[in-house]
Amino acid sequence: MKNNDAPLNETAFFTLSAQDVCAATGISRATLYAYVSRGIVRAIAHPGDGRKSLYDRRDMRKILAGKKRGRSRQSVAASTIDWGEPILVSKITRIADGQFYYRGKDAVVLSDTMTLEDVARHLAGLRIDADRCGAPDFAPADHATPFDRVIAMMAGQVTGPTARDGRPMAAKLMRLAALAAAGIGDDGESPIHVILARAWGAKSRSDAPELLRRALVLCADHELNASAYAVRVAASAGASLPASLLAGLATLSGTRHGGLTPRCRKWMDQVAKGKIDPAFDPVGNNVPPGFGHPLYPDGDPRTRAIMQSCGQVGDAFWARIAARVTDETGQYPSLDFGLALLERELDLPKGAGLGIFAVGRMAGWIAHLFEQRQSGKIIRPRAAE
Structure with a gap:
């Protein structure tokens, strides 16, 4: 008994x-x-x-x-803004029980085999054929990082000639974002992860294209995060495709969103050189940049997948560093740590981690944009004192 x-x-x-x-x-x-x-x-x-x-x-x-x-109208509204209950109905991504799902399918499992193009079709119904989209209309040297080039490209699309605003145009913008991040023209045949690997000279590891492919898929969407919400607000107001996506890029640049990735890379460089203690945050917070996520108190599955793919498990250097920070702070490495790690492991150009984030997340933003348009509603909260 x-x-x-x-x-x-x-x-x-x-x-x-x-x-x-x-x-x-x-x-x-x-x-x-x-x-x-x-x-x-x-x-x-x-x-x-x-x-x-x-x-x-x-x-x-x-x-x-x-x-x-309490459950007053004002208190409920306030709670939704700070990691609260969902304020929008969405069928794109669900986060539950320490995992996340793209339209009902485990995203980590999808990252085993899918390309970013596959996931864009799954999330947003896009068909991104390898095509000659041309080259960025600016000199790559004029924009220091991959993310800067994506911003510049999208701003040019906003102010350029009016184009069709449906899924074919969205698919073209996704590929243009990848080409801008890469800083090259289109070869008309390669998938996005291969374009990035080739342009960034990721030759330190033979599996570099596969690592980039997985990371792009894992970055594709993450429910109603700040940048996805910004895209939806712009789309709800009737903004064009590139204008809505530019809103997402601007939000992603923030130091409490995608901007954490370059901060984490800087911290990792200092740790690797022995300049700081691993559990020390140079800007004075309790936790180093790239650790902790409110939706994953037991660890971010995206980061685990990237670390495992890079071989950073067990006694590997960054696995030990991450474990020590977790032991001392109670916080696990977030996606920003995973992307900064990938940038280091593949010896990618400065800022490539945030570039991967932006190019991958474009798939989710587009899915949110069309879902919001379909609702036919403008997002317009009221203020309360």
């Missing part, structure tokens, strides 16, 4: 029973189960009784915070 009151090993430190959650928060079991179904509270199987579940202790804070705020 099983003793269901026996110690539950380390799981017990991180979980609570349904009875404990309800007692601590004052909610009913029916409400708890509703929170689980909505992804607000995570449930795991009870190791001692298969008929029961245990609930993540950390998620109880969400319930308590919600009760403290």
Whole structure:
């Protein structure tokens, strides 16, 4: 006979029973189960009784915070802006139980085989054929980083001649973004990851094109993040394709979004040279740049996939550094760490990590743009004092 009151090993430190959650928060079991179904509270199987579940202790804070705020119209609206409940209905990407899914399919699994072109078709219905899209209409030397070149290209598309605004144009803009990041013209045949590998001279590893392919797929979308929301706001107001995508690029550049990637690269360079302690953040925060993600308290699956593909596991240098930071801060490496790592491992040009982020995320932005247009609604919140 099983003793269901026996110690539950380390799981017990991180979980609570349904009875404990309800007692601590004052909610009913029916409400708890509703929170689980909505992804607000995570449930795991009870190791001692298969008929029961245990609930993540950390998620109880969400319930308590919600009760403290109350459910007034203003408090609900405020909660949605800061990692709150979804404020827009979207079928593009879902994040749940430490994983994320592109239209219902595990994105990490998709990254095993798919190209960015495949994912753009899956997410946004795009058909990105290798075609001669021409070359950037500026000298690459005039724009120091891949991301700078993507921004310049998209700004030129906004102010250039009016073009059709449907999926064929969106597919062309995606390929133009890749060519701008690469700083070269189109060869009319290569997929995006091969174009980037060739242009950036990623010859330090024979698997460089495959590593770039996986990273691009993992960057393709991540639910209602700040840049995707910016694209949707612009699209809801009737902005053109390039104008909406430029809004996404501008937002991605922020130091609390994609701009964390170059910050993390700088931190990694200092660590590698022995100039700073790995757990020290040069700008004075508690956690170094590139660590911690509110949606992945147990670690970012995108980063795990990139680190494993690069061989950074076990006793490998950056695997040990990441483990030490996690031990000292409780925060796991985020996508920014993974992209900065890839930039170092492949000896890519300065800023290539953010360039990968921007080119890959273009697929998700386009999917959000068309989904928002289909809704026929303008995003226009009200202000409250």
